[in-house]
Amino acid sequence: MRALTSFLVFLFISIASINARADVLVLVHGYLASADSWEFSGINSLLDANGWKRGGLITSAPATAAPVYVGPGKDAANKVYVVDLPAEAPIAVQTDQFLGMLATIQAMHPDESLIIVGHSAGGIVARMALVRGNVQNVKALITIASPHVGTTLANRAIEATDESGMFGGIKSFFGGSGYDTLRRSRGLLFDLAHPYPGSLLYWLNSQQHPDIKYVSIVRLNRVGFAGDELVPGYSQDMNNVPSLQGSSSVFITPAGHTLVAQDGSTLLQILNELYDSKPEDDDSVT
Numbered sequence: 696m697r698a699l700t701s702f703l704v705f706l707f708i709s710i711a712s713i714n715a716r717a718d719v720l721v722l723v724h725g726y727l728a729s730a731d732s733w734e735f736s737g738i739n740s741l742l743d744a745n746g747w748k749r750g751g752l753i754t755s756a757p758a759t760a761a762p763v764y765v766g767p768g769k770d771a772a773n774k775v776y777v778v779d780l781p782a783e784a785p786i787a788v789q790t791d792q793f794l795g796m797l798a799t800i801q802a803m804h805p806d807e808s809l810i811i812v813g814h815s816a817g818g819i820v821a822r823m824a825l826v827r828g829n830v831q832n833v834k835a836l837i838t839i840a841s842p843h844v845g846t847t848l849a850n851r852a853i854e855a856t857d858e859s860g861m862f863g864g865i866k867s868f869f870g871g872s873g874y875d876t877l878r879r880s881r882g883l884l885f886d887l888a889h890p891y892p893g894s895l896l897y898w899l900n901s902q903q904h905p906d907i908k909y910v911s912i913v914r915l916n917r918v919g920f921a922g923d924e925l926v927p928g929y930s931q932d933m934n935n936v937p938s939l940q941g942s943s944s945v946f947i948t949p950a951g952h953t954l955v956a957q958d959g960s961t962l963l964q965i966l967n968e969l970y971d972s973k974p975e976d977d978d979s980v981t
Contacts, residue, residue, distance in 0.1 A: 718808045718834065719800060720747055720775045720966075723793065725815025725841075726883065727876070730754075730777040732814065732954050741959030742775055743768070747966075750774030753796040755781050763799060776800055780820065785882035786895055789816075790823040797830055808834040810969070812962065814954055815840055815926070816887060819899070826902045835908035835969055837962065840952050842926045843911075843936050845889035845896055852877050852884050900936045909933050909943035910965050912958070914950055923952040 720742070724732045730752055733739050743749055748768020753776060768774045778796045780789045797809070809832055813821035818841025824830060842849070856877045877884070890897035913931040914923040921928020929935050933943035946961055 717772050718810055719750065719804050720773070721797065721800060721809055721811045722775060722777045723811065723813040723817035723821050724780065724782065725817045726782055728782055730779040733777050736954040736958065737956035738954060738959035738962070739775065741956060742962065745963050747773045747775050750776045752777050752779065753799055754779045755792050783876070783880040783883060786819055786823055786886040789820045790827060793820055793824050794828040797824065801832065808832050810835045810837065810966070812837045812839065813841060815952065816883065819843070819887070823899055825905050826899060833905065833907050835910060837910040837912065837965055838933065839912040839954065839958060840914050840923055840926055840931050842887050842930045843933055844900065844930045846887055846926045846930060847889070848925055849884045849887040850889060853881065853888060856881055901938055904939055908969060909939060910946065911943045912946045912948055912961060914952065915947050921947065925952040
């Protein structure tokens with residue numbers, strides 16, 4: 696009888712431990728990218744091999760009817776959902792759709808925590824959603840090479856696509872497909888420019904953020920300076936957001952701006968630390 700009791704206690708603890716670790720990882724792509732970015736980079740394969748199974752894909756749609764393509768890992772203890780957002784749209788537009796997608800995910804997994812990972816502009820979309828949407832049961836936000844305090848390249852692209860003045864139309868005529876893409880993305884580029892009074896980042900960076908874990912994955916370029924070819928290192932660090940100073944752990948990764956397979960390993964390290972951390976743990980920079 697004692698042996699049976701011990702076994703039942705062990706079984707209860709084991710089940711409770713599994714349930715406690717049931718989480719949903721939500722991956723948000725960046726500008727000029729798509730949900731496929733996480734697959735083509737090898738990140739999803741690495742996550743899947745380490746217990747984070749492919750839960751599904753959620754595509755762009757009105758907030759009340761986001762189409763879901765269920766993956767083989769939907770019922771796994773830990774699962775991964777990728778979202779497909781209109782990558783050229785302004786941050787507010789993407790955020791509205793993302794909030795609908797999060798609602799869809801939470802309806803499918805009502806008792807599980809969310810860990811959101813955003814790459815590049817996707818990190819801004821995710822942060823905007825947390826500030827505006829009052830999203831519940833979020834454990835952490837992890838951003839990869841996101842321009843939290845803007846990027847000079849956005850400012851330059853805005854200037855380059857300004858068609859005001861006598862010769863403005865000439866730019867459109869000779870610009871080509873790349874120029875047309877920037878013109879379509881102009882609203883988003885304003886959102887990713889360096890903050891100034893009245894801009895989205897100026898507003899967002901002054902707002903109170905939810906009390907969750909924040910992790911900034913910051914790129915290290917080939918010559919040893921923080922940052923990459925698109926976003927400077929200081930902008931990728933959420934500690935430089937006025938309302939988040941001192942709140943974010945930082946992981947330095949040697950890579951360019953695009954997602955790479957190594958990001959999967961970094962995410963696994965961060966996820967393990969999230970599970971191992973206790974309230975009194977120090978959020979030191981790694």
